[in-house]
Amino acid sequence: MSKKEALIDATKQLLWEKGYEATSPRDIQALSATGQGSFYHHFDGKKDLAIAALEEISREMLDIMRDNLAAKGPAQQRLESYLCKPRESxxxxxxxxxxxxxxxxxxxxxxxxxxxxxxxxxxxxxxxxEAQEDGSLPAHLDAGDLATTLLAVVQGGFVLSRAQDRTDIHQSIARSMINLLFGGEAR
Known part of the structure; x- marks a missing residue:
């Protein structure tokens, strides 16, 4: 692994564990086993490195979501899978x-x-x-509003899980949302 890749990987990990504001260039250098010279050779500073790390995180996560949400098969099943996906809450x-x-x-x-x-x-x-077209979801629902709602449900699950130190919240929320949307238990 190149020093640039090591810096990006360390930053990705630290952003998830500590956040941007609590992560220092020294933290990144220590975790990546690189020096200040390598850090500033590849990046203008912490912000520049964080942007590169966030872009990579986004690509990785979107690849997973595309594999799930754009896969073949019933739309209801793909939406349920998105809601029920195991997460590090x-x-x-x-x-x-x-x-x-x-x-x-x-x-x-x-x-x-x-x-x-x-x-x-x-x-x-x-x-x-797609779920509206196949009759799984009512056609009168605004797809954009519902997409934002599902995103808020998952993100809210993270917040509540962390606030209450409970790992079961995401699955509970997912089951409730599936019942509301589709009138039954997750498949």
Missing amino acids: LKGCRVGRLANEISMQDPQLGQPMRAYFEELTELLKHAIR
């Missing part, structure tokens, strides 16, 4: 947990996070429209 979403940090208001730093949620919303919206 107590660690929080790799992208979403950064949303509360004031630094994410920076247009450049927050851009990968915004792009991730925009694309995930589009993937959900597409699956919802």
Whole structure:
């Protein structure tokens, strides 16, 4: 692994564990086993490195979501799978947990996070429209609003899991949402 890759990987891990604001360049250098020279050779600073790490995290997570939500098979099953996907609830979403940090208001730093949620919303919206076309979901529901709701349900599950130190919250919320949407238990 190159030093640049080691820096990005360490930053990805630290962003998830500590967040942007609590992560220092020294933390990144220590975890990546690189020096200050390597850090500043490859990146202008912490912000530049964090953007690269967030872009990579977003790509990785969107690849997983595309495999799930854009797969073949019944749309209802894909939406249920999204809601019931096993998650590391107590660690929080790799992208979403950064949303509360004031630094994410920076247009450049927050851009990968915004792009991730925009694309995930589009993937959900597409699956919802398919479910409406096959009769699994009522056609009168606004697909965009419902996609945003499903995203909020999952992100809210992370928040409640961390706040209450409970790993079962996501599955409880998923079952309730599936009952509301489809009138029955998850498949």
